[in-house]
Amino acid sequence: MMEPVLEVKHVSASYREGKKEQQVLKDIDFTVHKNEILGLVGESGCGKTTLSKAILGFVKVQDGEIIHHTRNPQMIFQDPYSSLNPSKRVAWILEEPLRMQKIPKEERRRKVLAMAEKTGLSKEHLKRRPRELSGGQRQRVSIAVSLLQGSQFIIADEPVSALDVTIQRQIMELIIKLQEEMKFSVLFISHDLNVIYQMCDRVMVMRDGKIVEEGNVEEVFASPKADYTKELMAATLDVEV
Ligand SMILES: Nc1ncnc2c1ncn2[C@@H]1O[C@H](COP(=O)(O)OP(=O)(O)OP(=O)(O)O)[C@@H](O)[C@H]1O
Numbered sequence: 001m002m003e004p005v006l007e008v009k010h011v012s013a014s015y016r017e018g019k020k021e022q023q024v025l026k027d028i029d030f031t032v033h034k035n036e037i038l039g040l041v042g043e044s045g046c047g048k049t050t051l052s053k054a055i056l057g058f059v060k061v062q063d064g065e066i067i068h069h070t071r072n073p074q075m076i077f078q079d080p081y082s083s084l085n086p087s088k089r090v091a092w093i094l095e096e097p098l099r100m101q102k103i104p105k106e107e108r109r110r111k112v113l114a115m116a117e118k119t120g121l122s123k124e125h126l127k128r129r130p131r132e133l134s135g136g137q138r139q140r141v142s143i144a145v146s147l148l149q150g151s152q153f154i155i156a157d158e159p160v161s162a163l164d165v166t167i168q169r170q171i172m173e174l175i176i177k178l179q180e181e182m183k184f185s186v187l188f189i190s191h192d193l194n195v196i197y198q199m200c201d202r203v204m205v206m207r208d209g210k211i212v213e214e215g216n217v218e219e220v221f222a223s224p225k226a227d228y229t230k231e232l233m234a235a236t237l238d239v240e241v
Pocket of ligand 1 (some may be wrong): 015016017024042043044045046047049050053191223
């Protein structure tokens with residue numbers, strides 16, 4: 001039996017601007033299981049970020065239900081800069097979730113050093129402030145913060161989109177390595193089918209607020225069923241040629 005970490009049941013949500021209402025999520029229904037990376041792919045504006053905000057309770061669900069089976073799910077953003085305290089050094093930022101958990105100082109230090117090592121941050125990086133790091137290093141910090149929160153479920157919203165190709169590869173490999181070691185679950189959001197293919201076990205394809213296709217990554221890529229998935233794949237191939 002596959003254990004669920006998150007159940008999204010027939011969820012709809014809208015934005016209202018004055019009298020105008022735009023339905024952005026339409027009957028979204030899926031489960032994230034323990035120890036999997038589930039991809040969510042779709043073009044800009046299809047509702048991916050709105051879905052992640054709804055999951056974390058920042059956007060109100062109109063219909064349906066969202067059930068969390070883990071405590072404190074975390075989110076990793078495209079630009080981690082906004083989520084990291086700019087005035088603090090990395091060591092302080094990494095210790096903060098442990099301080100909140102009332103973990104004593106010595107143990108905090110030990111855990112931070114161990115997590116820094118796991119995520120590829122040096123002692124030198126720990127002394128810096130976020131602005132003194134590269135984009136890839138900042139992304140390592142935000143991954144480390146999420147894991148120090150003890151989170152078993154992470155939403156990664158375009159975590160590698162702002163990085164250049166080499167760094168993108170390194171961060172993807174880091175997430176895969178940590179996931180294999182620590183067995184947490186990830187909802188991995190991207191507009192890039194290549195990234196989804198390399199990262200994910202299963203994939204959902206989203207268009208205009210609806211999931212139009214869902215399945216094992218290998219199967220969906222080998223024989224896409226929805227016309228829209230075929231279009232997305234053709235567009236990706238065009239770019240590659
Ligand atoms: N706060 C808001 N108020 C009103 N409309 C919004 C708001 N946020 C997003 N929208 C609209 O909702 C739709 C979905 O946006 P969303 O950001 O979820 O898409 P996305 O798939 O994450 O796109 P991207 O990949 O560009 O981030 C878009 O049409 C957008 O204009």
